[in-house]
Amino acid sequence: MRIDIQRKSFGGSDVLGRLRLDIRRGQRIAVLGPSGVGKSTLLRIIAGLDRDFPGSVGGDERLSVVFQEPTLLPWRRALDNITIPTGCDLALASDLLKRVGLQDQLDRFPRQMSLGQQRRLSLARAFAARPDILLMDEPFASLDPDTATRMIDLTGDLLDHSGAGLILVTHEAREPVRLAARPLLLRGDPATLHEDGQTI
Structure with a gap:
């Protein structure tokens, strides 16, 4: 670039x-x-x-971007916050959630997560875009x-x-x-x- x-x-x-x-x-x-x-x-x-x-x-x-704020979809669960914006498959999304330590948060909405967890979810989403x-x-x-x-x-x-x-x-x-x-x-x-x- x-x-x-x-x-x-x-x-x-x-x-x-x-x-x-x-x-x-x-x-x-x-x-x-x-x-x-x-x-x-x-x-x-x-x-x-x-x-x-x-x-x-x-x-x-x-390119993939991680902003100052997590900019997550508040009406979607954690797994959907990765698969919907990036189009990645469930296997990659699940693997990334595991890598960032959120494997037990798949069905949680962003509002149910701490700021640190939201930041990790945002990071996983960014890498899901390869x-x-x-x-x-x-x-x-x-x-x-x-x-x-x-x-x-x-x-x-x-x-x-x-x-x-x-x-x-x-x-x-x-x-x-x-x-x-x-x-x-x-x-x-x-x-x-x-x-x-x-x-x-």
Whole structure:
């Protein structure tokens, strides 16, 4: 996947400056930066949810997204929350639910689950789509430290098992370390990507 953004503006003000980035299956990248710098905006562009910018995002890689909130179907049970959005078969859905520790939650609705369980269900759904690259928008935010650590380790295990690449948006420096992701810093006004003090 090749990302080439000339700029991204809101209301006439540039939020993102010139950004160029290449990533392929198996590579892991973490985009760090303070709140409000444009990290989620960048991820939405990469995901194809925002096309209002000069530039291009190209490639035939299959993408899957884990948002800050689980964005589950509240009227569907856990198993259906995987099979319906992704079209995967019951065997894969059941295997993923087992991998994330929700094998005993198949018939529960999201409202009957804790936030941590909902996050794990959302993660299982993302991998059920068989992505080449997984996009994650601060998925461990608002979790207590122990739960966040378990979620990070679980994500790493699923990435290892699937071979998928990763673009993680976060403001926590420890997350890229635990996920063996290449850290890039988004900073400036408008924001650009930096690595080892150099603009990339």
